[in-house]
Amino acid sequence: MEAKELYNETILKAYKNPLNKGKIDPADLEFGGGNRSCGDSVTYTLKLKNNKVEDIKFEGHGCSLSLASASLLTEIVKGKTIEEILNLKAQDIYDIIGETAKARSKCALLGIIVLQTGLARHQKNPKETKIENVKI
C-alpha cells in the first residue's frame, strides 16, 4: 500500500474542506462520542422533517480519516429516514473513502458508529434526543 492510496483525493478533500461542519442550534437530535483510546471524537446535530434528516452537521476532533469520513457521512444521510440510516453498512463508507481505509477501521467508522448508535437508542426511547458519550 502506498500512502497516496490510503490518503486519497476524496479523504484529503473532505478533511481539508469538510462539508457540513458546525452545529445546528437548536437541533432535534444530538449524538456525540468517540474512541477513548485514541481520543478522536465527533458530535452530530440533526434536524428532522417527516421522519427524514432534513439537515445535519458535525463537529469533530481527530485524525484525517475519522474527520473526513464523519463529514462524508453527512452527505450520505441527508434526506434519508432513520431506518435507512440504521441500515447503512461499513461497506457504504468504504465504497466512498476506499478499501485501503479498512486498515484503519476504527477511524473510518467513528462517525457512522456514533450516529447509528445514537439513532438506535433514540428509536428505542424517543425521549433520548441528546446523547453525549457514545463509546466505540
Added chain:
Amino acid sequence: MNIESIRKDFPILERKVHDKPLVYFDNAATTQKPKQVIDSVNDFYSNYNANVHRGLHALSEEASEAYEKAHEKVGNFINSEWDEIVFTKNTTESLNILAYSLGLDLKKDDEVLITKMEHHANFVPWQYLGKKLGFKVKYVDITKDGELDMQSFDSLLTNKTKIVSVIHVSNTLGTINPVKELIEKAHDKNALAIVDGAQSIPHMEIDVKDLNCDFFAFSGHKMLAPTGTGGLFGKKEAFEEMNPFLFGGEMISSVSVEKTEWNMLPWKFEAGTPHVAGGIGIGAAVDYLNKIGMDKILKHEHKLVEYALNALKDVKGIQLYGPKTDKRAGVISFNIADIHPHDVASVLDTHGIAVRAGAHCTHPLLHALGVEHTVRASFYIYNTEKEIDVLIDALNDAVKIFGV
C-alpha cells in the same frame, strides 16, 4: 559494535511491511528479539519444560536451576545479588507490587512524591491508593524543555515524604533524569527511593549499588527478552521489611491454620507458577547485551539521536519536544504542523516504518507541556542512520500529502 552482524541476529528484521523493509522505531514500546533469546525459550520448551522448585525430578531440577541462574544473570547485570531480583510480568506489575505493599503501611499524614513525567504505571497506582488509604501524593513539575523542575522537587520533598518514586528515562521525551541525586535527597529525608527503570536499563549501564535506590522496576521485553517478562530489584533490607502483595504457592515456607511464614527472597514475591520460559529468556537477553556492552549501546543510540535530531530539524513544520542537550536517551517525540500524529504514523507505516503515535501513557506529562499527543520514534541496537534517512523521506511524504 558491528550493526550488520547484530541485525543478522534478529529474524524479524528480514521481513517486509507493505513491500518495504521493516524500519522498527517503536523500541520504547517493546524491542525485537534476537534468535539467541528465541532459541533459549524454544530450548526450554523442547528439552526441559517443567514447573520450578517443586518436582523432585530431573526436568524440574534443570528448569529450577536455569530459572535461578537467570535471576543471577540479571543481578549481575545491575550489580545486585541474585535474590534481590524478583521476576514479574512487566514494569507495571513491579510498580503495583510496590504501591500495594508499601502503600498499605502508609498513614494519613504520609506523603508519596512522584513526578508529572511518570508513565501511568508509576502514577495511577499511587494516585488510586492515596485516595483509597488517605495518604497524600505530590507531583513534581517539569520544565518547558521536559526536564524535572528541581526546585519543585526540593520544595515538595518534606519530612512527611515516605516514598519517592521517579522515572529514570522518560518514555515520551527521552529525558534522562538525575536519579542518583534524587535518591540521595530522598534518603536524607529517610524516604524510600524507587526508580522506574523501564527505559533506562535497556540502554545504559545500571548499577543499583551506585544509584543506591531501594527499588528498581523494569521490563524484560523492552530489553530483548520475551513479552510477559519484567523484574523488580529490591535491596535485601527493603525486601525483607516489605510484605508480599501476591499470596499463594511458592511464596511461603510454611502454612498452618495459625500462621503462614513467607518464603526466602526472592520467592517471597513470586507467588504461583512463574513465567519460567520468560525468565530464561531474560537471562539470554542479558547475555546478549553483555556481549555487545552497555557502554557501546549507549554511544550508538546517542549517535543515532544526534543524527536524527539534526535531520528532523529540516522537515517542514516539525515541532520537536524534550531536552535538546545530552540529557536525552534514544527517544524522540515530535509533531508536524497540525497533522494528526495518527496520520503521520499511518503514512510512515506505508513506508514500512513502525513508530508510536499518541500520548504514550503519559497524559500528565503532555498536559504539562500543553500537547495532546505526539509521534514517537525510539531507537535500539539494530537501528541505523540509513533507517533514519528512510524516516525523513517518509515524513517529507506526509508533508507533501497533507500540504503543510
